């Protein structure tokens with residue numbers, strides 16, 4: 194009994210001592226603890242399958258260096274006088290540097306006919322600079338920390354705008370009901386939704402509604418945790434439209450909410466239409482045992498680091514060139530043509546790829562396969578609380594492999610994705626995922642797998658958001674698909690062209 198009492202009191206003392214030690218403040222349930230390992234060293238690698246030894250040379254860590262190199266091209270452009278609108282921007286010095294860089298790799302790999310084919314661009318929308326300042330009483334909010342003009346949006350003129358702010362929820366008709374937005378800066382929550390990007394960019398079509406009701410400017414608060422800078426695809430309204438990061442969005446919303454009189458917003462956006470710029474197609478050829486062809490293409494342009502979109506695809510293309518160049522020519526049944534496309538993050542619809550479409554008779558008459566390497570690796574993310582959490586793996590891909598009239602090609606692709614660990618949805622897309630293959634698949638057997646991540650078109654789409662494991666999986670799978678297709682005849686793959694509807698934005 195006595196022993197029990199002693200042990201009880203010891204336990205009590207221990208508890209009291211523990212209670213008196215300073216305790217770390219409890220974390221909110223949605224806040225993570227410290228990371229126990231760096232993600233980059235912990236990405237889950239898909240093991241090389243039995244019988245896959247021929248693809249062991251395709252090394253994701255090696256391919257990832259090409260993503261880093263392309264991000265460095267973007268950052269050099271940013272650091273040389275373009276602090277707000279930067280990236281590998283079509284028609285600029287960063288475009289030229291990316292073309293030279295890619296041609297350099299094609300030459301190093303000893304491809305034939307390496308050349309940079311110049312492309313004349315129509316006048317290009319180039320925002321030179323912008324400032325956005327909201328004020329209410331003694332409070333000022335510099336919203337240009339995250340604000341960025343939607344692609345193609347008009348400027349304000351040198352005097353800028355000085356207007357009242359108004360909040361309209363998510364920008365639906367219900368949100369606008371009973372509100373006077375005439376002559377005001379209209380703020381709304383929005384989401385840059387992949388798949389609804391075509392010409393609207395946004396959740397509810399709020400910018401158009403604001404314009405119709407006489408707004409002076411529109412701000413779409415992109416509801417991604419943090420304060421990222423987003424470039425929206427053209428929203429096709431005639432007043433200035435900006436995307437805003439979520440922290441800046443909350444700040445202006447709360448300022449509007451607690452101000453007796455509407456805050457004022459000063460907006461200045463200097464935009465030029467720059468004529469006479471050039472972009473290019475970058476070509477390299479790996480001659481095979483026949484004049485039948487396989488194309489591998491990847492667009493070189495993108496906003497900010499553009500690491501997924503599309504440094505990843507370009508890295509995959511280089512990886513395929515390196516892999517097949519090691520193979521003796523007689524074992525390559527078909528000639529492989531590699532093309533770095535000018536891209537489509539501009540308002541011209543991709544002049545270079547349209548040149549290819551216009552020359553399809555000579556380019557694609559004997560083409561067995563066109564692989565579009567676009568967004569080939571993307572980190573898996575989740576929302577938890579108001580945070581984007583990153584996982585140690587890559588996301589599933591939207592995919593298309595020739596469509597239902599080419600069951601053999603589809604079967605080869607499904608097997609290759611499974612064998613090399615490319616995560617995909619069970620259902621293919623009816624047409625290629627939005628991107629460059631959309632211009633070609635009606636007359637060329639095409640394969641494309643890619644994803645649109647949370648960081649898509651933002652300044653947070655850095656090389657860290659491109660797992661090397663995903664690059665490895667996608668690139669090995671594409672190499673396997675090339676080999677599989679080389680076991681088929683042209684007649685198994687080619688089909689009469691499908692009718693093409695009007696040309697629009699990707």
Ligand SMILES: [Zn+2]
Pocket residue numbers: 492502503567568628
């Ligand atoms: Zn892309």
